[in-house]
Amino acid sequence: MSKNLNLKAARAAKDMTQKDLADAAGVTRQTINAIELGEYNPSVKLCVAICRAVGKTLNDLFWEENSNEK
Amino acid sequence: MSKNLNLKAARAAKDMTQKDLADAAGVTRQTINAIELGEYNPSVKLCVAICRAVGKTLNDLFWEENSNEK
DNA sequence: TAAAAAAGTAATATATACTTGACAAATAGA
DNA sequence: TCTATTTGTCAAGTATATATTACTTTTTTA
Numbered sequence: 001m002s003k004n005l006n007l008k009a010a011r012a013a014k015d016m017t018q019k020d021l022a023d024a025a026g027v028t029r030q031t032i033n034a035i036e037l038g039e040y041n042p043s044v045k046l047c048v049a050i051c052r053a054v055g056k057t058l059n060d061l062f063w064e065e066n067s068n069e070k
Numbered sequence: 071m072s073k074n075l076n077l078k079a080a081r082a083a084k085d086m087t088q089k090d091l092a093d094a095a096g097v098t099r100q101t102i103n104a105i106e107l108g109e110y111n112p113s114v115k116l117c118v119a120i121c122r123a124v125g126k127t128l129n130d131l132f133w134e135e136n137s138n139e140k
Numbered sequence: 141t142a143a144a145a146a147a148g149t150a151a152t153a154t155a156t157a158c159t160t161g162a163c164a165a166a167t168a169g170a
Numbered sequence: 171t172c173t174a175t176t177t178g179t180c181a182a183g184t185a186t187a188t189a190t191t192a193c194t195t196t197t198t199t200a
Contacts, residue, residue: 017176031158033178040157043111043187044132058128062114087146101188103148110187113157 003038006061010054011036024053073108076131080124081106094123 011021018036022029026049034040035050042050047062054061081091088106092099096119104110105120112120117132124131 019176028159029177030160030179034158037178041113041115043157044114044117044128045111046157047114048133058114058133063118063128088148089146098189099147100149100190104188107148113187116187 002064004036004061006056007050007054008036010056010061014054016054021050021053025049072134074106074131076126077120077124078106080126080131084124086124091120091123095119 011018016024018032019029022032025032025046027046031040031042031046032050035042035046044058047058051057051061081088086094088102089099092102095102095116097116101110101112101116102120105112105116114128117128121127121131
């Protein structure tokens with residue numbers, strides 16, 4: 001897994017801290033941090049919650065062209 | 071969680087069985103079945119693998135308008 | 141209408157997402 | 171430069187996605 005810079009950028013564009021986004025998405029700060037760093041493979045429901053919090057779609061933030069593994 | 075009829079339809083459009091899709095996505099038939107029935111909250115990587123297998127995007131298959139819970 | 145294939149279901153086991161709490165490192169603001 | 175905020179990290183615990191095996195029910199097809 002690689003870093004999710006799209007998410008980091010979308011969060012920055014909304015001027016939200018990791019804590020802010022975590023609260024909005026209903027998870028902990030550590031979970032958001034791990035997702036941005038590419039250490040977790042989040043559930044799609046969490047992805048949707050994150051997308052809604054930062055005003056983006058799944059394709060915007062989680063559709064990378066090169067990721068084949070499960 | 072509710073049924074994923076978009077996925078079921080996309081699979082049917084490709085004339086794939088749950089087993090076919092499972093093989094293409096690298097998971098078991100039961101996992102695909104559970105996802106279509108809305109019993110699992112799949113990882114985003116698995117969602118991407120499924121999307122690629124049926125020629126759809128994340129927004130096509132996993133972006134429901136009404137899903138607020140994590 | 142019978143057999144075959146596909147889909148649904150269930151139990152047990154394992155891997156990992158996610159939590160909690162705590163602390164260190166980095167960044168930003170006074 | 172000092173302080174507060176934000177981010178990164180780690181260890182231990184809980185919840186759940188996914189695997190495996192096996193069986194039943196439904197659908198397809200010959």
